[in-house]
Amino acid sequence: MAEEHRAAFDELTTRVFRGESGMLEFKVFGLKGGQRWLKTHAAPLHDESGRVTALLSITRDITDSRRAEAELQHSQEQLAGLIHTVDGIFWEADAQTFQFTFVSAQAERMLDIRAARWLDEPTFWKDHIHPEDREDRR
Secondary structure (H helix, E strand, C coil): CCHHHHHHHHHHHHHHCCCCCCCEEEECCCCCCEEEEEEEEEHHHHHHHEEEEEEEEEEEEEEEHHHHHHHHHHHHHHHHHHHHHHHCEEEEEECCCEEEECHHHHCHHHHCCHHHHHHHHCCHHCCCCCCCCCCCCC
């Protein structure tokens, strides 16, 4: 187990033997030097009198999901950098309601409309479409 996670692992074990359940994500090292991330859920086991006599732990390997989360975070940071440097408006809207869920800061600068209005006003999109183009053509 990685040194930086040992204290948290010991604390989880102590809490479980006090009767609490808990969860911990921690890093371990394999015999060949590889590292993996594990997630454990631990719960106390009680005897007939209610005394904690053991703990039950279910642990699973979350290395792939940790890696995917890191890659997603990196992609999101790259996209955010692109969105904030391109001289154009980026937006996202719910496909069913047409309500905006994201609008780039450039919208406010280029159109002189507060970005919060795009997000807060449910009919903002439809209110700004030319009347001849408002008919739902689905």
